[in-house]
Amino acid sequence: NIFIYKNLPNLMDQAIIKETSYSKIGNAIKKSLEKNLVPIVISNDDELTRKLFEKEKNITIAIALKNRKDKLYYRDSGFDEVMANFAGKNNNSLGIIFDELLEAEKLEKAKILARIKQNMKIAKKRKVRIRFIFVRSDKKDSLDLYSLGLVLGMDTKTARLVSQDF
Numbered sequence: 001n002i003f004i005y006k007n008l009p010n011l012m013d014q015a016i017i018k019e020t021s022y023s024k025i026g027n028a029i030k031k032s033l034e035k036n037l038v039p040i041v042i043s044n045d046d047e048l049t050r051k052l053f054e055k056e057k058n059i060t061i062a063i064a065l066k067n068r069k070d071k072l073y074y075r076d077s078g079f080d081e082v083m084a085n086f087a088g089k090n091n092n093s094l095g096i097i098f099d100e101l102l103e104a105e106k107l108e109k110a111k112i113l114a115r116i117k118q119n120m121k122i123a124k125k126r127k128v129r130i131r132f133i134f135v136r137s138d139k140k141d142s143l144d145l146y147s148l149g150l151v152l153g154m155d156t157k158t159a160r161l162v163s164q165d166f
Contacts, residue, residue: 025052068111
């Protein structure tokens with residue numbers, strides 16, 4: 001499934017890709033790049049996410065943070081040091097699906113915020129770019145995104161870059 005979003009300010013048009021097999025995702029990425037679209041892959045599967053970070057270059061990979069089971073001593077955020085190393089080498093970005101945060105109930109929202117914070121910490125350590133992804137909801141004000149980034153632990157430069165994407 002490829003969803004195309006046009007006329008985004010400060011960005012090229014985006015192709016949001018939701019597939020479950022690596023071969024279909026690879027074909028969708030090639031098609032979107034041929035059409036001058038920015039490929040954004042949304043993944044629910046950790047093994048597929050690791051493979052994408054390992055093999056693909058210059059794309060944004062968003063990890064679904066909703067409905068994950070946390071372990072006893074750490075949060076299962078779907079992003080770890082190994083993936084961060086691959087993302088840094090291949091110039092990939094980590095996407096945060098903002099709609100999950102907006103649509104979640106109170107307890108689930110707190111868990112998602114904690115997972116986002118953990119992912120930001122790992123991404124900052126490995127110098128991986130972070131982007132907010134909007135799938136269903138309207139775009140938010142850049143000042144709101146800047147403020148959210150600061151609250152979640154981003155430095156001012158990174159928060160400014162994330163907020164300027166939209």
